[in-house]
Amino acid sequence: MSPFHSFQLPDLLAIIGSLELRTNSHCRFVTDSSEIWMSGEPDMLTANELSYLRSTKIGLLAALCFPTCDAPQLRILTDFITAAIFSGIRECTPGYSSGLDLKKNEPLEEEKPQSAVDILRNHEPFNHILSDRLIRLISKASPSWNLRFTSSVQSFQASREQFMLNQSMPSVEDYMKMRRELHGSSMGLNIAELLEIFQIPELQGAGADALENLKRSAFDVIACSMDVISYRFDQSRGVTQNLVAILMLQKNISVQGAMNLCGDMIKDAFTSFSSFEHALVGLFDRERSLKVPIMSWVWNSLVPDTMSTEEAAAILGIVKQYIQALKDCIIGSIHWAYETELFFGRRGPEIRTFGWVFADQIPLFSG
Numbered sequence: 001m002s003p004f005h006s007f008q009l010p011d012l013l014a015i016i017g018s019l020e021l022r023t024n025s026h027c028r029f030v031t032d033s034s035e036i037w038m039s040g041e042p043d044m045l046t047a048n049e050l051s052y053l054r055s056t057k058i059g060l061l062a063a064l065c066f067p068t069c070d071a072p073q074l075r076i077l078t079d080f081i082t083a084a085i086f087s088g089i090r091e092c093t094p095g096y097s098s099g100l101d102l103k104k105n106e107p108l109e110e111e112k113p114q115s116a117v118d119i120l121r122n123h124e125p126f127n128h129i130l131s132d133r134l135i136r137l138i139s140k141a142s143p144s145w146n147l148r149f150t151s152s153v154q155s156f157q158a159s160r161e162q163f164m165l166n167q168s169m170p171s172v173e174d175y176m177k178m179r180r181e182l183h184g185s186s187m188g189l190n191i192a193e194l195l196e197i198f199q200i201p202e203l204q205g206a207g208a209d210a211l212e213n214l215k216r217s218a219f220d221v222i223a224c225s226m227d228v229i230s231y232r233f234d235q236s237r238g239v240t241q242n243l244v245a246i247l248m249l250q251k252n253i254s255v256q257g258a259m260n261l262c263g264d265m266i267k268d269a270f271t272s273f274s275s276f277e278h279a280l281v282g283l284f285d286r287e288r289s290l291k292v293p294i295m296s297w298v299w300n301s302l303v304p305d306t307m308s309t310e311e312a313a314a315i316l317g318i319v320k321q322y323i324q325a326l327k328d329c330i331i332g333s334i335h336w337a338y339e340t341e342l343f344f345g346r347r348g349p350e351i352r353t354f355g356w357v358f359a360d361q362i363p364l365f366s367g
Helices: 028-042 046-049 059-063 071-092 116-121 132-140 143-163 174-180 185-194 204-228 231-237 241-252 255-282 284-288 294-302 310-338 341-354
Strands: none
Touching: 028 059, 028 071, 059 071, 059 310, 071 143, 071 185, 071 310, 116 132, 116 143, 132 231, 143 174, 143 185, 174 204, 174 241, 185 310, 204 231, 204 241, 204 255, 204 310, 231 241, 231 255, 231 341, 241 255
């Protein structure tokens, strides 16, 4: 008798139905070149990992999340995302020994500071994708970008260490805070910005707060959706730190009840994302703001008197481009989750249509 239970996934694609799915025309070429390189790169991936590299379709994930970039940009992002996913599969598997010096009770401030690149080199296989070209780009980036990238890498490192050190189930709130950066979402955006695919707006006051809330909501949609989709995959590897499992334990509900609750959380996160999108656009759309007295006051408090309408329009363009980048990442990640064979084998299209994951459905790859 199977130790697993059947359950029906929330209709994730319906929740994000207002978003448009786009793909990069360089997907196949970049995927092939990336996989050929990784297959020949000594000690980057194990023989077992190489056996299912193509079936993971990570090149498709990069192409869906970054549909407008050219082939060289997409190649760097594909390599980076591949490193992030395989690093996560390794380090988030129970019993994995990373070789990192993890000390649960030692304050982070007492440790010798490391650069963002040095931190990534401690997480295989990131050390293999830090090419001379990428290092040069990082070294020539602006101070503000380097601050963002360093913060993202430190958040990634802290999340991984917390995940690996946890000996008991965290609360839902603590888990979500850790989960957002567990697989390097902010780092991926930083690399895309470094490659000039978009620009992360540098805002102040209410604009900065709305921008941060927008990103957090986007990451929550992706993180919750991926936990729902990867629940059976995590079960098969003995991974208990999954939102579905945490809700089952803390709320004393069935797997289906937890799935339904996750669906509600994803709906709420996507609603928040849409609300912050409208708020941000409203803040920097002068014509729209001046029609509403309170928005007119916000506009005047955010935008200097010396800023012209043209300059404000330029900021609005940067904001809209960044919002679109987050939308691409949301819809791209969720669509990819049904296409990759990592979670459902070859039944992804069927599960996407009907939502049912049956008791005898075990992922092809268990790490």
